[in-house]
Amino acid sequence: MDTRFDVIVVGAGPTGAVLAALLGQAGVRTLLTDKSPTIYPLPRAAHIDHETVRVFQKAGVADQVMSASRPAEQYDFLTADRQVLLRFLTKGSPSGWPAANMIHQPSVEAAVRERIAELEAVELRVGWALLDYQVEADGVIARFQTDSGEQRVTARYLVGADGASSRVRSLCGATMDDLKFDEPWLVIDTLVQDASRLPDINLQICDPVRPTTCVLMGSGRHRWEFMLKPGETAEQVSEDAFVAELLRPWDVEGAVTLERKAVYRFHALIAHEWRFGPVFLAGDAAHQTPPFAGQGMCAGVRDAANLSWKLAAVISGAASEGLLDTYQTERQAHVKGIIDLALMMGRTVCILDPQAAAQRNAAMLAQRAAAPPEAPGQGFAFAPLTGPGLLAGAASAGELFIQPWAGPVRWDDVAGDGAWLITREAVEPEPGLSVFKLSDPEVQSFADDFERWLNSRSASAVLVRPDRYVFGAGRAMALIEGWRAALRAPAGVVAH
Ligand SMILES: Cc1cc2nc3c(=O)[nH]c(=O)nc-3n(C[C@H](O)[C@H](O)[C@H](O)COP(=O)(O)OP(=O)(O)OC[C@H]3O[C@@H](n4cnc5c(N)ncnc54)[C@H](O)[C@@H]3O)c2cc1C
Structure with missing residues (x-):
């Protein structure tokens, strides 16, 4: 070698x-x-x-x-008697792929x-x-x-x-x-024989008697997770008879068989x-x-x-x-x-004290009753990236760029691996940058999505980094100059 x-x-x-x-x-x-x-x-x-x-x-x-x-479009946090404390609904995503898979x-x-x-x-x-x-x-x-x-x-x-x-x-x-979380859970994966007897959404059961997770997996499998109670050991909760007892309330005997299990401490x-x-x-x-x-x-x-x-x-x-x-x-x-x-989710779920659980339920149920009904979103929304790898002050810098699909054809596959400039303006070729004009034949099937994206930012061009994050949106030449400078940034932004 x-x-x-x-x-x-x-x-x-x-x-x-x-x-x-x-x-x-x-x-x-x-x-x-x-x-x-x-x-x-x-x-x-x-x-x-x-x-x-x-x-x-x-x-x-x-x-x-x-x-x-399999996509999962609903994730519910429920009380022990199945009232909804928190609900996440998803439909679509900026990447074109389902938000949760x-x-x-x-x-x-x-x-x-x-x-x-x-x-x-x-x-x-x-x-x-x-x-x-x-x-x-x-x-x-x-x-x-x-x-x-x-x-x-x-x-x-x-x-x-x-x-x-x-x-x-x-x-x-x-x-x-250390952000101070340390909870032991048993995780059980099963092979599914009869999916019609299983929940078809993801669930967190916020039951102080035994906080429990029940989620879909890739096709043919289903998962349960059970929080360990004080005094319980990994060996004890991993025994087949104990696992069967934990699954009994779900009435899935004959619908699933145990594939694998493990106890983890979540940190x-x-x-x-x-x-x-x-x-x-x-x-x-x-x-x-x-x-x-x-x-x-x-x-x-x-x-x-x-x-x-x-x-x-x-x-x-x-x-x-x-x-x-x-x-x-x-x-x-x-x-x-x-x-x-x-x-936030873990601290909502992992409450073993019945009084504290009752207070959590009352507060969250009241909050949910006062709020408008949940609408489907595009997955968890995270803050944009920040720092000198992005064009300071430029529109949308640090956001994940969209990936439109034209039927089965996906934009990223058309545009290739490197950095892209998608622009309404004419620009000279720039080494290391793939330049796409909205009128280019390969862009036309996606052009309406890009037009809408640029219009909503009052920009004539967007420079997208190879990791699909927006370097910045604005005027093409300013983006190219900023990109050259970012690639040539002096060392020492972070001490090491
Ligand atoms: C119960 C549970 C549920 C989870 N659910 C989700 C989920 O739904 N979604 C999600 O995104 N994440 C989930 N995660 C987290 C996810 O599994 C991990 O974040 C992920 O596996 C981390 O990947 P990694 O490659 O960084 O590390 P690892 O997967 O741990 O891989 C590290 C590799 O390094 C190797 N290695 C270690 N030391 C050396 C050495 N000295 N020399 C050479 N090789 C070495 C190991 O053998 C291992 O293969 C879950 C985790 C758990 C425990």
Whole structure:
């Protein structure tokens, strides 16, 4: 094996695998390693949002992921006697994909690994556990334990996508902000024999006797999660007889069979530093959220989308090192918003004290009665990205750009992987930027959506980054000049 790479990605979970796929597509020579010989088999993500699917689309696996997925258009938080405390309804999304999609995480990871096998620029090595790394003048030397002994590999950059107990995080000495959530839950995944006997929406039962989650998964599966009560142990609640007792009120005997189960402690943590010179943290290594908003893996995939184009641009010489500092400034605040939402949900659900639960119910039922009925939205709304990777003061900077579809044809597939300028004005070609005029033949089927988008921002052009976030909207030349400056930003935005 060649031992010199552009990037070493430690950890081939969803974050590392998507990162490697996007880097490989951009021609970045990437080594992806995982200490485990197999994909993690126990219950984890059951939901991905539209933006995550859009990143999968860029990585060439959206159709495969979506063929085994089901949309979920309703998510209810209910009292023990089934009154609605909180309801989320979704219909459509800016990405064109359904806002909420139910999945089976190992199948999704397998699809990404199949894609990686097609990419010449990526080498995947499983059974490779990172031992340590050393920072050199021109990059890093990483040492791995493998079945055939120790291996040393050099690269310009190293990304720790090695999960919640990240070795990279402890090696670089990153500290975590603990947002104080620590609740034990049993997670049960089942194979479905008779879907007609199961709920067809996602549910949180805010019952102080036993807070419970019941959600759809990818086709053919259904999930329950049960909060452990004080004094209960993981061994006790995992026994088949105990599980059968927990499922009894759902009357699903004969409709489902148990596939797998696990007990987790749900946490809310976020790293203070995400970059240490040539070393980055991504995914669960950088942040962990309780799963109530179904966003942990989505956040890791967003990290991958954000970091991949910046690394590719710096490695190709199209951008200076300073661009890499915008990874943390953009992603950290975004993830914090996601964790806050999950904490709000988790603190609503995980109440065991009957009096406190009664007070919560009274307050939330009164609030809901006073509010207009919920209307379908386009998924969770997160604050736009901020910082020097975006054009300061420009309309819509930091928002996710729309992806119109013309029948089965999706705009991102037409426009390709890089940055785009979509414009009404005539502009000179700009290196590294795909320029689309609204009158261009390939744009015409999408032009009405772009016209509406530009008109509502009083803009004549929009510059969209490779991660599909709006760099800015306004006059074409100002956007191009701002883009050149952002790519050439000096290093040192974030201390490391
Ligand atoms: C019960 C539950 C439900 C969830 N539901 C959702 C949901 O609905 N939606 C959602 O988006 N998220 C959900 N999540 C979160 C989601 O599963 C995680 O956020 C996601 O798996 C994190 O991906 P990752 O690639 O960052 O880390 P991981 O998936 O943990 O992958 C890290 C990889 O690094 C490898 N590794 C570790 N150490 C080393 C080393 N030293 N050398 C080499 N390799 C190493 C590991 O073997 C592993 O393969 C849920 C989680 C749980 C527990």
